[in-house]
Amino acid sequence: MLLIDKYAYITLFKDVHPVEKGVFAFSLLLFCIVTKNLYVGLFTFSIMSTAIVMGAKIPLRYYTQMLKLPAFFLLTSALAMLVSFAPADVALSGYAVKSEVGRWQIYITVDNVKRVVGLVISVFASVSCMYFFILTTPAQQMAWLMHKLRIPALFIDLSLSTYRFIFILLQTVYEIRLSQASRLGYKSFRSTIISLGQLASVLFIKTMKSAEEVNIAMATRGNDESVYQTHMNLRFRSLHWAVITLAGAFQCLLLFIT
Structure with missing residues (x-):
């Protein structure tokens, strides 16, 4: 289990109702994207x-790493927008x-600086909203929330399952690569190519085996119900809705006074 998935299950917000977390994150995200303030x-x-x-x-260290x-991707776009x-x-x-470089002028305008600063802040604000929801909402709560939104059970x-397999595959890659590195599998270019080829082949075999096991498990259950539980005993709390309302109101206030 990777840390991003681990924290979702041990965070202090794991017992907060997923609707409250979803409304808090995505309402602020939508308002930020629409206003671009x-x-x-x-x-x-x-x-x-x-x-x-x-x-x-x-x-904080892990959040900063995320x-x-x-x-990194924002930097490449920002440089292209900043320099003319x-x-x-x-x-x-x-x-x-x-x-001036030869027959060309390289310059940065004030408008470009403002545009790039606005882009950077909007992107990080949007990403932080997504990270909040991902880091505080376990997979079972996501399943319940999608079920309440009338999303088909198959989807x-x-x-x-894809979300879960990503973590399983990454963990498998880490374990195999660590085992290869302990045997000096990456000491030269030739050994690196060989080790990467072996890693890809073993990973493919493990992936097919895991998929077959999941298929067998679902077949034994008759394939007539969802793999993930869609029942919860969490309750709404007035304090949480008050915080959501205050955050939204403060966003509106900032929009009007700026």
């Missing part, structure tokens, strides 16, 4: 990060930084 994005990222680290007790992945090029004989205005089983 800088201050709304900052507030959304701040409150979600606080809820993840201080509320759910997810380690943010590195979207940050123009011929050296073209008169420029409104730029913040300019440099629920397929999506959550």
